[in-house]
Amino acid sequence: GENVEQHPSTLSVQEGDSAVIKCTYSDSASNYFPWYKQELGKGPQLIIDIRSNVGEKKDQRIAVTLNKTAKHFSLHITETQPEDSAVYFCAASNHQGAQKLVFGQGTRLTINP
Amino acid sequence: EAQVTQNPRYLITVTGKKLTVTCSQNMNHEYMSWYRQDPGLGLRQIYYSMNVEVTDKGDVPEGYKVSRKEKRNFPLILESPSPNQTSLYFCASSLVTSGYWNEQFFGPGTRLTVL
Numbered sequence: 499g500e501n502v503e504q505h506p507s508t509l510s511v512q513e514g515d516s517a518v519i520k521c522t523y524s525d526s527a528s529n530y531f532p533w534y535k536q537e538l539g540k541g542p543q544l545i546i547d548i549r550s551n552v553g554e555k556k557d558q559r560i561a562v563t564l565n566k567t568a569k570h571f572s573l574h575i576t577e578t579q580p581e582d583s584a585v586y587f588c589a590a591s592n593h594q595g596a597q598k599l600v601f602g603q604g605t606r607l608t609i610n611p
Numbered sequence: 612e613a614q615v616t617q618n619p620r621y622l623i624t625v626t627g628k629k630l631t632v633t634c635s636q637n638m639n640h641e642y643m644s645w646y647r648q649d650p651g652l653g654l655r656q657i658y659y660s661m662n663v664e665v666t667d668k669g670d671v672p673e674g675y676k677v678s679r680k681e682k683r684n685f686p687l688i689l690e691s692p693s694p695n696q697t698s699l700y701f702c703a704s705s706l707v708t709s710g711y712w713n714e715q716f717f718g719p720g721t722r723l724t725v726l
Contacts, residue, residue, distance in 0.1 A: 499670075504653070530712045541615070541701050541717030542654070549712070587653060591712070598669070599715070601646075601653040 500525040502590050504602025512610050517578055519605045521588035522570040528590040531564060531571045532599070536585040545586075546573070575607075583609045613638045615718035617702050623724045624692055632687045632721050634702030641707040643685035644669070644715070645677065647698040654701065660685055661707060692725040699723075 501524040529550035534542035588602040644659035656669030660679040676688040
């Protein structure tokens with residue numbers, strides 16, 4: 499089955515700097531890669547996703563890149579702000595019908611003012 | 612407001628005492644799922660349901676039961692809880708569209724402690 503590895507487990511950056519979180523997956527058939535943000539005391543919330551037919555997707559300060567050959571994808575946050583502090587999860591899936599997501603281990607991002 | 616609700620939000624219980632965690636969504640979603648979140652392990656799927664009366668095992672189903680008698684509700688049942696089921700539990704739901712992924716909406720979580 500699918501296995502997703504996420505790095506780093508913790509990341510601390512200065513406000514205004516960029517943050518990058520990386521994930522690798524094992525199943526070459528995976529074709530959907532969402533990123534979730536989990537704020538303290540809340541459930542995860544989708545912030546961006548990418549499908550295997552594109553290599554990059556951007557939404558304001560957030561971007562995701564996908565390298566299918568290397569089987570890795572990354573989340574990029576530019577001009578970080580204090581409200582970006584949260585735990586971020588990547589996920590992967592190839593089971594569209596079953597809606598089965600396999601999550602990475604999570605990255606705790608801290609933005610220092 | 613469109614949302615997924617879970618009850619209770621916090622629960623402390625003892626080994627072997629049956630419990631149920633409820634999950635309800637008001638978005639008319641076909642798909643519902645339960646995950647557990649443990650430090651260093653991310654979220655792992657316990658069970659999921661594609662529609663009423665259709666359920667299937669996820670990656671860590673041992674010790675859990677589910678039912679889907681109504682579209683909006685998907686309760687998680689622990690018949691005989693054990694300390695290794697101490698965890699943070701999330702329910703999620705989404706639409707089902709053939710050949711297309713839809714966003715999963717998560718509930719606020721239930722923190723369960725089994726003594």
